[in-house]
Amino acid sequence: MGTIIDGKALSAVVKDEVRDAVPVLEKKYGRKPCLCVIIVGEDPASQVYVRNKVKAAAYTGMDSKLIELPVSTREDALLRKIAELNADAAVDGILVQLPLPKQIDEEKIIDAIAPEKDVDGFHPSNVAGLWLGKKCTVPCTPAGIMRLIDSTGIELKGKSAVVVGRSNIVGKPVAKLLLDRHATVTIAHSRTADLGAVTRGADVLVSAVGKAGLIKRDMIKPGAVVIDVGMNRDAEGKLCGDVDFEGCKDKASWITPVPGGVGPMTIAMLMKNTLLCFEQRENNK
Numbered sequence: 001m002g003t004i005i006d007g008k009a010l011s012a013v014v015k016d017e018v019r020d021a022v023p024v025l026e027k028k029y030g031r032k033p034c035l036c037v038i039i040v041g042e043d044p045a046s047q048v049y050v051r052n053k054v055k056a057a058a059y060t061g062m063d064s065k066l067i068e069l070p071v072s073t074r075e076d077a078l079l080r081k082i083a084e085l086n087a088d089a090a091v092d093g094i095l096v097q098l099p100l101p102k103q104i105d106e107e108k109i110i111d112a113i114a115p116e117k118d119v120d121g122f123h124p125s126n127v128a129g130l131w132l133g134k135k136c137t138v139p140c141t142p143a144g145i146m147r148l149i150d151s152t153g154i155e156l157k158g159k160s161a162v163v164v165g166r167s168n169i170v171g172k173p174v175a176k177l178l179l180d181r182h183a184t185v186t187i188a189h190s191r192t193a194d195l196g197a198v199t200r201g202a203d204v205l206v207s208a209v210g211k212a213g214l215i216k217r218d219m220i221k222p223g224a225v226v227i228d229v230g231m232n233r234d235a236e237g238k239l240c241g242d243v244d245f246e247g248c249k250d251k252a253s254w255i256t257p258v259p260g261g262v263g264p265m266t267i268a269m270l271m272k273n274t275l276l277c278f279e280q281r282e283n284n285k
């Protein structure tokens, strides 16, 4: 038991799908999709993520733009920049890397991004679209998780899925996507009384908490599909997830590693979302 789901390999497949589509779209519409990424400040983790996003965009052949703003950037200056990009017909996707410096209200920034250019799927109208089952941009990490699960070939209908974590970026949207596929979904979180009792019932377990070693071997059901969204540093500073990978790998049927699981898929799905926003905008012209 215990097959590793290779997120790096699957992300390469997704990025190649985008790379193949870009010239076709360029021929059809006379221009390429364009992703614009904004980073405010110098948070080292955010800088790595943003660099990887721009690198992935370059790989697919789409256009991209990186806007680097100082940590002291005022909220009104960032809002003006977003308004400028909203009005720029050549820009299809706007991504503001989170977290933002404390003087900037993240909610205000997310609300200001034109929903049709919101490649993160964080704007309230996209969130509403997801929960109401309307056409919308699905957040990248949850979309990547679904693609990882689908790559195993398991049927979600009727299965018990447990999501640990209730963030707007991962926990809540992935729970809705699992529900859409007819899984019976439970959302557990930091106040869940007996987490192990809940996770042991999971045919599919998604952990998106950000706590190294949270999910131990005795907390998973034999044969479970385990998706680890955690991005933590262990005592030696090594990147690790929420799941005790060594302890769980031969008890799970399928399991994602960290690194090389969900992380690369988030970036690949961002490329997909940029294409979808591009096509949607072109078709609405």
Ligand code: GUN
Pocket: 095, 096, 097, 098, 099, 120, 140, 141, 169, 266
């Ligand atoms: N920070 C951590 N994850 C994300 C993400 O998916 N999108 C943005 N914009 N910022 C993030």
